[in-house]
Amino acid sequence: MAEEKREQSYEQARDELAEVVRRLEAGGLTLEESLSLWERGEKLAAICEEWLEGARARLSAALPPASGQPAPGRQPNGDRPETPF
DSSP, X not given: OHXXXXXXXXXXXXXXXXHHHHHHHHOOOOHHHHHHHHHHHHHHHHHHHHHHHHXXXXXXXXXXXXXXXXXXXXXXXXXXXOOOO
């Protein structure tokens, strides 16, 4: 799955997933076509979730710790420390 994730951006996977949903909702497909699309949709949803989890991890790393202490290199008000020059 991680290899496929690298091949598709979040936006590409999301857009393809939206198309899969549109086709399923439109109906008129055979059972086999519907099942195949459903399976593809599940894979695309997992790819999107991987991207979102990665984004959450990056945001968590960038935010100050929950203890109220500023992140390293930051002042309590969120500004960078003043330089002496």
